[in-house]
Amino acid sequence: MGALIVLTGPSGVGKGTLLRSLIQRHPELYLSVSVTTRSPRPGEIDGKNYYFVSRSAFERLVANGELLEWAEFAGNFYGTPRYAVEAQIRHGKRVILEIELQGARQIRKNFPDALQIFILPPSLPELEYRIRSRAQDSEAAIARRLQRACAEIEAADEFDIRIVNDDFAKALDHIEETLFATAAR
Numbered sequence: 001m002g003a004l005i006v007l008t009g010p011s012g013v014g015k016g017t018l019l020r021s022l023i024q025r026h027p028e029l030y031l032s033v034s035v036t037t038r039s040p041r042p043g044e045i046d047g048k049n050y051y052f053v054s055r056s057a058f059e060r061l062v063a064n065g066e067l068l069e070w071a072e073f074a075g076n077f078y079g080t081p082r083y084a085v086e087a088q089i090r091h092g093k094r095v096i097l098e099i100e101l102q103g104a105r106q107i108r109k110n111f112p113d114a115l116q117i118f119i120l121p122p123s124l125p126e127l128e129y130r131i132r133s134r135a136q137d138s139e140a141a142i143a144r145r146l147q148r149a150c151a152e153i154e155a156a157d158e159f160d161i162r163i164v165n166d167d168f169a170k171a172l173d174h175i176e177e178t179l180f181a182t183a184a185r
């Protein structure tokens, strides 16, 4: 049996970079590719970073029950394709979902055995700096992401494990230890 692993944390906390390194070290883990109505950022590839879809296509996926969970985030919709995840789990793979708080709560309700990890920034000013230095989002989007970040951080206690991404290498080791110490879950 495989297992679901949920990784949540505010926008800009560095979840994506941590996950890329984790998958490099452990290619046996499967990172779910989400569907989104957000436009691709420079360098993002359809089918790799996300499946970029129209609003109407997203609504069809929801209506047809093809998403395991979904949520609205900063003006766009995001969701986890159900069939790919279920197939990987059937094949005994451990599947990682990198999703925001509302989605994490849906997964917790439907898959109580999922391991839930929350990544925290060293501080709020540091998070704001990281979000701004990405410099790919509009001022309004940055403001929405910051507001959302504060709300997400307040919910960190709901998660099984909390990891501060202060020192990248340490945070990565901590995620790794968590995943492999709990492999029997």
Ligand code: 5GP
Binding pocket: 009, 010, 011, 034, 035, 038, 069, 070, 071, 073, 078, 079, 080, 098, 099, 100, 101, 102, 103, 104
């Ligand atoms: P971004 O636009 O920065 O790529 O992602 C914005 C937020 O959406 C991040 O917190 C990310 O974890 C979350 N997200 C990405 N894919 C999904 C998904 O499939 N479901 C949910 N609920 N959140 C997602």
